[in-house]
Amino acid sequence: MDVIVQLQRQIVDFTASLYREGYVDDQFTQLQKLQDESSPDFVMEVASLFFVDCEKLVNNMARALELQAVDFKQVDSHVHQLKGSSSSVGAARIKNACIAFRTYCESQDREGCLRCLQLVNHEYAQLKIKLQTLFRLEQQIVAAGGTIPVLQ
Amino acid sequence: MESTAQEINTEDLNLLNRSNSSVSHTSSLQQIVIHKQRDNKPLDGKRILVVEDNDLLRRLTATSLCKLGANVERSTNGEEALNQVCKALSDQKKEGDSKSLPYDYIFMDCEMPIMNGYEATRLIRIEEKQYDVHIPIIALTAHAMPEEASKSFDAGMDFHLTKPLQVDKLMDVIQSPHKQ
Numbered sequence: 001m002d003v004i005v006q007l008q009r010q011i012v013d014f015t016a017s018l019y020r021e022g023y024v025d026d027q028f029t030q031l032q033k034l035q036d037e038s039s040p041d042f043v044m045e046v047a048s049l050f051f052v053d054c055e056k057l058v059n060n061m062a063r064a065l066e067l068q069a070v071d072f073k074q075v076d077s078h079v080h081q082l083k084g085s086s087s088s089v090g091a092a093r094i095k096n097a098c099i100a101f102r103t104y105c106e107s108q109d110r111e112g113c114l115r116c117l118q119l120v121n122h123e124y125a126q127l128k129i130k131l132q133t134l135f136r137l138e139q140q141i142v143a144a145g146g147t148i149p150v151l152q
Numbered sequence: 153m154e155s156t157a158q159e160i161n162t163e164d165l166n167l168l169n170r171s172n173s174s175v176s177h178t179s180s181l182q183q184i185v186i187h188k189q190r191d192n193k194p195l196d197g198k199r200i201l202v203v204e205d206n207d208l209l210r211r212l213t214a215t216s217l218c219k220l221g222a223n224v225e226r227s228t229n230g231e232e233a234l235n236q237v238c239k240a241l242s243d244q245k246k247e248g249d250s251k252s253l254p255y256d257y258i259f260m261d262c263e264m265p266i267m268n269g270y271e272a273t274r275l276i277r278i279e280e281k282q283y284d285v286h287i288p289i290i291a292l293t294a295h296a297m298p299e300e301a302s303k304s305f306d307a308g309m310d311f312h313l314t315k316p317l318q319v320d321k322l323m324d325v326i327q328s329p330h331k332q
Contacts, residue, residue, distance in 0.1 A: 030216075030316070030319075034212075034215055034216060042215075046208070085206060085207075085208045085209065
C-alpha cells in the first residue's frame with residue numbers, strides 16, 4: 001500500500017513538472033482523457049506513433065538541408081507536418097520549435113534552419129526520455145496493484 | 153420532439169418513479185433518455201467524414217469522434233474526400249434515397265496536398281446542387297485568424313474550428329441553432 005502511494009505521488013509530481021516546464025500542454029490532457037478500459041495503452045501508442053513520425057520527418061529535413069540547392073518549400077512542408085503532429089499530441093516544445101523553424105524556411109535561411117533542426121532533435125530526445133519515464137512509473141503502479149492517479 | 157425507442161434501465165425507472173413531477177410520465181422519460189444520450193454519446197448514430205492528411209491528427213480526430221458515438225470514415229486529402237462524397241451521393245440516389253445526407257458532418261482540414269479543403273468544399277457544393285442537399289462542413293485550421301475563417305466561409309464551409317479538435321468547442325458547433 002505504501003509503495004503504491006509513493007508511486008502515485010511520484011507520478012503526480014512528475015506529470016506536474018512536465019506541464020510546468022512546457023514539455024506538454026493541455027492537448028496531452030485531452031489524449032489522456034481518450035484512454036480508458038477499452039484502450040488502456042492509448043497514450044503510449046499515440047506517443048510511439050508520434051516518435052516514429054518525428055524521427056522520419058527530422059531525417060527528411062536533415063537530408064533536404066544537406067543538398068547544395070536547398071528546396072526550402074520541401075523543408076517547410078516537413079516542418080509543417082511535424083508542427084501538426086506535435087500539436088496534436090500536446091508536445092508543446094517541439095511544436096514551438098517548429099513555429100520558429102518555419103520562419104527560417106520562409107526567409108530561406110539555411111543556417112537558421114540547421115539550428116532549428118538541432119533544437120527540434122534535442123526537444124524530441126528530451127520528450128522521449130520524459131514520456132518513457134512517465135510510462136514506466138505508470139506500469140510500476142499497475143504492477144503493484146494500484147491505479148494511475150488522474151491529474152485535474 | 154420525436155420520441156426514440158430506447159431501453160430504459162432500472163436506475164432510470166427508479167428515478168422516474170421517485171420524481172413527483174406534475175409533468176406527464178412520457179415527457180420526463182424522454183428527458184431522462186435524451187439526457188443520458190447527450191452525456192455519453194452526443195454524436196450517437198451520426199455519420200462523419202474526417203478529411204486530414206496528417207496521419208496522427210486524422211487518427212486522433214477520428215478516435216475522439218468515435219468516443220462520442222459517431223460512425224467515422226476517413227479521407228487523406230481533398231480529392232479523396234470529393235470522390236467519396238460523390239460516390240455516396242450517387243449510391244444513395246440509386247437506392248432511391250436521394251434526400252438524406254450521406255454524412256451528418258464533414259470535418260475538413262484546410263491545408264492538404266493534392267487538393268486542399270477549400271477547393272474540395274467548393275467542388276462538393278457544386279456536386280450537391282444536383283441532389284439538392286447540403287452537408288454541414290466544418291473547417292479545421294491551425295490558427296484562429298479571421299482571414300482563415302472568412303476564407304472557409306467563402307469556400308462554402310459552415311463552421312470553423314482550430315486543430316487539434318477540442319470537444320467542448322466541437323459540441324458548441326454541433327449544438328448550434330444552424331443544425332436543425
